[in-house]
Amino acid sequence: MEYINQIKLEMRSKSENEAFARSVAAAFTSQLDPTVEELTDIKTAISEAVSNAIIHGYQDRDDGIIKIEMAATATSKIIIVVEDKGVGIEDIEKAREPLFTTGNSEERSGMGFTVMESFMDKVIVESKPGEGTRVTLIKVLDQTNGF
Amino acid sequence: MGITFEMIDDILIAILSGELDHHTSLEIREEIDHTFDTFQANNLILSFEKVTFMDSAGIGVVMGRYNKVRTKNGKLALTGCNHYIDRILDMAGIYTIAKCYPSINEAISALREEKGE
Numbered sequence: 001m002e003y004i005n006q007i008k009l010e011m012r013s014k015s016e017n018e019a020f021a022r023s024v025a026a027a028f029t030s031q032l033d034p035t036v037e038e039l040t041d042i043k044t045a046i047s048e049a050v051s052n053a054i055i056h057g058y059q060d061r062d063d064g065i066i067k068i069e070m071a072a073t074a075t076s077k078i079i080i081v082v083e084d085k086g087v088g089i090e091d092i093e094k095a096r097e098p099l100f101t102t103g104n105s106e107e108r109s110g111m112g113f114t115v116m117e118s119f120m121d122k123v124i125v126e127s128k129p130g131e132g133t134r135v136t137l138i139k140v141l142d143q144t145n146g147f
Numbered sequence: 148m149g150i151t152f153e154m155i156d157d158i159l160i161a162i163l164s165g166e167l168d169h170h171t172s173l174e175i176r177e178e179i180d181h182t183f184d185t186f187q188a189n190n191l192i193l194s195f196e197k198v199t200f201m202d203s204a205g206i207g208v209v210m211g212r213y214n215k216v217r218t219k220n221g222k223l224a225l226t227g228c229n230h231y232i233d234r235i236l237d238m239a240g241i242y243t244i245a246k247c248y249p250s251i252n253e254a255i256s257a258l259r260e261e262k263g264e
């Protein structure tokens with residue numbers, strides 16, 4: 001696939017960086033003339049993926065490294081990859097089910113993957129227990145806004 | 148993320164502003180619970196009018212506060228849920244435990260009515 005732009009960044013697994021990841025995703029997506037709705041969808045999806053890497057992947061430790069890659073195509077497709085080297089996921093299919101959570105606090109609703117799936121066109125989850133998790137978020141923007 | 152409080156009778160009103168994510172929700176939930184206990188409130192209104200971003204962490208904040216008010220046999224009401232907040236809350240089935248009203252005044256009336264019944 002022919003990319004018109006790509007960026008790569010690495011950040012520590014600090015929860016402050018969730019907002020930073022959203023800002024970067026919004027700035028990167030802006031070059032494709034997204035609607036406000038599309039921009040919000042993408043910010044929300046990356047926020048879910050990065051939060052999961054911090055909360056679950058690195059179990060709230062702030063010394064893990066989260067890798068983020070973004071790419072855009074001439075056909076207005078945005079591809080975002082969020083990768084951690086944390087604990088990994090035992091059963092991916094189960095993890096993606098609505099309301100499924102291994103979070104130990106009552107504050108986790110188990111809706112993160114469901115939110116990602118409904119706001120993006122495609123969500124790919126690759127993971128190995130003990131090795132880490134890689135989430136790929138793909139969205140094709142409506143091109144009628146551009147020129 | 149910012150938060151301001153108002154108290155009317157036994158209803159605590161928490162007005163949230165800014166971005167509600169995993170990071171900010173950690174402080175927000177403690178502040179709400181602490182204030183709820185300090186003022187011996189029974190009912191809670193969460194205002195989302197000034198919230199500019201929310202992900203699934205917001206669902207957890209609402210569910211957690213619902214459990215909190217239930218320990219006092221109280222009620223929870225939400226206000227000012229815009230289109231973006233609405234679709235996340237709706238997806239999680241939050242409206243079965245707490246309704247969202249257009250304004251704080253309507254939420255107060257609804258809580259009072261339910262008490263009267």
Ligand SMILES: Nc1ncnc2c1ncn2[C@@H]1O[C@H](COP(=O)(O)OP(=O)(O)OP(=O)(O)O)[C@@H](O)[C@H]1O
Pocket residue numbers: 048052053054056057058084086087088089095096100101102103107108109110111112113114133203204206207
């Ligand atoms: N990066 C990750 N590393 C390890 N486990 C993960 C990762 N991402 C998700 N999971 C697992 O998948 C489950 C479901 O994730 P999901 O985001 O849907 O819900 P949640 O994070 O538990 O709750 P919420 O996102 O609503 O706060 C998690 O509870 C966790 O067990």
Ligand SMILES: [Mg+2]
Pocket residue numbers: 048051052111112113203
């Ligand atoms: Mg999650």
